[in-house]
Amino acid sequence: MANRLGDVCIFGAGVVGSTLACLLGLSPRTRHLKITLVDPAIPAILAGHSSVPKLGSVRVSSINPSSRAVFESVRVWPASDSDQPRSLLRPCNFTKMRVFDSSYRGALAFDAEEGKSLGSIVHNHALNAALLSAVQLHCTNVTLMPHTDGLLDSVSHFRNACADAGLVVGTDGSESKVRSLAGIGRVLKDYGHQAVVFNVRLNEQSDVAAQVFRKTGPVALLPLPDKLSNVVWSLPAREAHDLLRVLGSTSSADVFQVQDTLNEMFASRLGIFVEEILVEEKGSFPLRSSHVKSYYAGNVVLAGDAAHTVHPLAGQGLNMGISDAVVLAKSIVDTVSAGLELGDNMVELDTYQRNRFISNGKMMVAMEGIKSLFEVDNDVFREIRAAGMNFFRNSSFLSRQAVSFASGEDLPLSDMHIP
Ligand SMILES: Cc1cc2nc3c(=O)[nH]c(=O)nc-3n(C[C@H](O)[C@H](O)[C@H](O)COP(=O)(O)OP(=O)(O)OC[C@H]3O[C@@H](n4cnc5c(N)ncnc54)[C@H](O)[C@@H]3O)c2cc1C
Numbered sequence: 001m002a003n004r005l006g007d008v009c010i011f012g013a014g015v016v017g018s019t020l021a022c023l024l025g026l027s028p029r030t031r032h033l034k035i036t037l038v039d040p041a042i043p044a045i046l047a048g049h050s051s052v053p054k055l056g057s058v059r060v061s062s063i064n065p066s067s068r069a070v071f072e073s074v075r076v077w078p079a080s081d082s083d084q085p086r087s088l089l090r091p092c093n094f095t096k097m098r099v100f101d102s103s104y105r106g107a108l109a110f111d112a113e114e115g116k117s118l119g120s121i122v123h124n125h126a127l128n129a130a131l132l133s134a135v136q137l138h139c140t141n142v143t144l145m146p147h148t149d150g151l152l153d154s155v156s157h158f159r160n161a162c163a164d165a166g167l168v169v170g171t172d173g174s175e176s177k178v179r180s181l182a183g184i185g186r187v188l189k190d191y192g193h194q195a196v197v198f199n200v201r202l203n204e205q206s207d208v209a210a211q212v213f214r215k216t217g218p219v220a221l222l223p224l225p226d227k228l229s230n231v232v233w234s235l236p237a238r239e240a241h242d243l244l245r246v247l248g249s250t251s252s253a254d255v256f257q258v259q260d261t262l263n264e265m266f267a268s269r270l271g272i273f274v275e276e277i278l279v280e281e282k283g284s285f286p287l288r289s290s291h292v293k294s295y296y297a298g299n300v301v302l303a304g305d306a307a308h309t310v311h312p313l314a315g316q317g318l319n320m321g322i323s324d325a326v327v328l329a330k331s332i333v334d335t336v337s338a339g340l341e342l343g344d345n346m347v348e349l350d351t352y353q354r355n356r357f358i359s360n361g362k363m364m365v366a367m368e369g370i371k372s373l374f375e376v377d378n379d380v381f382r383e384i385r386a387a388g389m390n391f392f393r394n395s396s397f398l399s400r401q402a403v404s405f406a407s408g409e410d411l412p413l414s415d416m417h418i419p
Contacts, residue, residue: 003166005164006143006166007166007167007342008166008167008332008342009035009038009161009165009167009168010037010038010171011148011151011168011169012038012169012172012176012306013041013132013144014171014173015127015128015131015321016171016303016304016324016325017037017039017169017171017303018045018131018132019070019071019074019322019325020329021035021135022074022134022135022139023070023325023416024139025139025140025142026074027416027417027418028418029333030329030333031140031141032141033141033336033342034141034143035139035141035142036142036143036145036165037135037142037144038147038149038151039145040146040148042132042145042146045125045129045132046132046133046136048125048129049125050124050125057123057125057281058197058198058199058281058282059124059125059197060122060124060222061122061315061317062094062121063091063119063127063319064119064319064406064407064408065407066322066407066408066409066410067318069411069413070325070413073418074131074134076088076127076131076134077091088133090123090126091121092121092207092223092224093117093119094118094206094223095118095207096110096118096207097109097110097210098110098208098269099211099213100210100269101212101213101386102212102213102214102377103382105382105386105390106388106389106390107269107393108392109399117207119315121209121222121224121230123224124318132144152177152178162299165299166342166343167299167301167342168299168300169300169303169328170182170301171303171321172306173305174290174305174309176305178300178306179302179306182302183297184292184293184294184296184302185293185294186290186291186292189289191311192236193234193235193236193240193286194234194235194236194237194241194285194287195233195287195312196232196234196240196243196247196284197230197232197233197283198247198277198281199224199230199277199278200228200259200262200275200276200277200278201274201275201276202227202229202273202274203227203275204227204272205223205226206223206229207223208221208270209222210266210269211313213374216235217233217234217235217236218234218313218374219234219262220232220233220312220315221265221270228278231262234312237286244284246258247277247279247282248282255279259274259277262274262277285312287311288309289310289364289367289368290308291360291364292307292308294353295307295353295357296349296352296353299344299346301349301352304318304321304324304325305317307324307356307360308360308364310363310367313370314366316363316367319408320360323359323360323409326416327411329416330416331346331348331351331352333416359409366405373385
């Protein structure tokens with residue numbers, strides 16, 4: 001191996017880093033490359049734990065059809081419903097999406113075509129374990145390195161790492177060390193809100209992803225297998241802290257009150273109700289929007305949350321990262337197919353950056369727009385918003401456009417030639 005850390009060294013084996021490693025390990029165009037995947041959390045991920053301790057079953061993501069096609073291509077997605085019990089993943093498909101404003105007078109409704117779904121909810125830790133296991137089992141050119149070996153301890157150590165690898169990829173999450181050591185800045189907006197996440201048990205299995213935009217922020221109810229549902233409740237930081245405290249309290253009366261509030265929001269509108277709040281696992285995440293000023297510097301390139309974070313209101317953050325992974329993998333394929341070196345002066349990094357700035361930028365503008373639309377709270381605007389939502393709901397053209405946008409990008413997957 002010419003470079004001690006390989007032709008490509010990926011820091012961060014979360015879902016985005018593992019997807020990139022899987023694509024590069026399975027594509028016949030890149031199978032000759034030596035790839036190193038570095039993450040101290042590798043043993044925990046392979047054991048099926050979350051890389052964020054104690055958040056096993058409450059970190060879930062809504063996967064759009066475009067990302068699903070990527071997971072199908074690397075064969076971590078169950079081929080059929082009957083395949084599910086044998087698979088690490090048990091995706092819960094949803095065929096309906098319902099969105100309400102705080103007055104419940106405005107509503108949006110999206111329904112999948114017959115026999116199709118609008119998306120699937122998966123547990124992050126299960127998806128991550130499935131991807132990393134696929135890397136370990138099927139990608140002989142990928143070396144897993146479960147320690148950082150001091151490579152990110154200082155700028156000089158990092159420079160040595162960069163000199164020891166062709167291309168260095170930072171997929172090490174929103175607090176990316178790779179990004180800061182490479183000196184890549186970002187535009188950051190802290191909403192001062194937190195998303196409190198926990199699971200509930202419903203009276204019956206749901207196939208609806210629902211969201212209510214309340215004055216304090218959106219509350220989402222996302223279906224999971226076994227009649228469970230995941231709640232993502234965005235609140236100002238102080239109120240989020242109070243909700244977490246209530247969920248952790250021994251007073252069942254307080255917990256019942258949260259259950260009642262959820263049922264007031266969803267029960268009559270969805271025809272299902274929350275029977276029980278599963279208080280054992282819960283967590284909260286700060287809500288921030290951020291976008292890097294540059295996707296690469298020298299031979300260092302960023303993808304996933306290391307490059308951008310968005311409000312989870314439309315469940316797109318991970319989907320954007322999966323698109324990054326595919327577009328970056330294609331840039332690597334194109335570079336090696338042209339007989340060029342990976343690393344500094346790689347023109348394909350510019351193509352990658354342009355593509356991702358435009359696609360991710362569009363999504364971030366859309367997220368900000370939706371967020372602002374539901375934040376304004378006066379009588380006149382509430383009426384206009386409700387009328388606008390109802391008009392949108394009744395327009396099959398607008399509904400189709402929205403579903404198509406949320407379904408994700410056309411990704412250059414076929415260029416990977418994965419058999
Ligand atoms: C409440 C909430 C709900 C969300 N819901 C959705 C949703 O429905 N749909 C959706 O698409 N997105 C959703 N998102 C966003 C999604 O969770 C993230 O975009 C996604 O998890 C980012 O994946 P990643 O692999 O880029 O980063 P991460 O998941 O953060 O993984 C980073 C990895 O890097 C490793 N690492 C960290 N530091 C180092 C280091 N120094 N060296 C090596 N490795 C390191 C970590 O151990 C970890 O394994 C949600 C986010 C939140 C907060």
